[in-house]
Every structure is written in C-alpha cells, then in structure tokens.
Amino acid sequence: MAERLNRELTPVTDTWMAQLQQLVDDAESLESLRDGLDKLLPDMDLEQYAEVMAQAMSVAALAGRYELLEEMNGR
Structure with a gap:
C-alpha cells in the first residue's frame, strides 16, 4: 500500500x-x-493529490478491517 501511494504521489509532490x-x-x-x-x-494540482489521498484512506480503512477480522478469527 505504501509503495503504491508513493508511486502515485511522487510525480505530484516532486x-x-x-x-x-x-x-x-x-x-x-x-x-x-x-x-x-x-x-x-x-x-x-490539488485535485490529483486529493484523489490519491482519498484512495489511500480507503485502502487503509479496508486494511484495518481485514486485520481486525484476522484477529477475530485467531489468525
């Protein structure tokens, strides 16, 4: 996730x-x-930055849910 975020944000932030x-x-x-x-x-170009950040927030939320489910299932 971090690598993808870095790849997508680097052109904008650079x-x-x-x-x-x-x-x-x-x-x-x-x-x-x-x-x-x-x-x-x-x-x-704040629009592109905002779009990538929104995607990153969604991915982070899903990853958190997945981790919680894994813990609940004893994995």
Missing part, C-alpha cells in the same frame, strides 16, 4: 517541491516568498 525550491531560491525577502506562494498555489 513537481511541487521543485516549484517551491525555485521560489525559495529566488526570494529576496520573506514578503517576496509569501507573495510567490500566493501566486504559486493556484497552479498546483
């Missing part, structure tokens, strides 16, 4: 991290960093 790193490198002050973040946020 892009974000590269954009944030560039922003920090270019910032001349905290104010310019803040302003850059305000401009950058609308361009980030």
Whole structure:
C-alpha cells in the first residue's frame, strides 16, 4: 500500500517541491516568498493529490478491517 501511494504521489509532490525550491531560491525577502506562494498555489494540482489521498484512506480503512477480522478469527 505504501509503495503504491508513493508511486502515485511522487510525480505530484516532486513537481511541487521543485516549484517551491525555485521560489525559495529566488526570494529576496520573506514578503517576496509569501507573495510567490500566493501566486504559486493556484497552479498546483490539488485535485490529483486529493484523489490519491482519498484512495489511500480507503485502502487503509479496508486494511484495518481485514486485520481486525484476522484477529477475530485467531489468525
């Protein structure tokens, strides 16, 4: 589960991290960093990130239920 989540999130988070790193490198002050973040946020693909996180939460819930059933059955 963790490997799949990492595989699906890595392209999104790598892009974000590269954009944030560039922003920090270019910032001349905290104010310019803040302003850059305000401009950058609308361009980030939060929909894809949210979809993958929702899938991960569902998988985690199912895994928890499976583990509970295994314990109840003495396995």
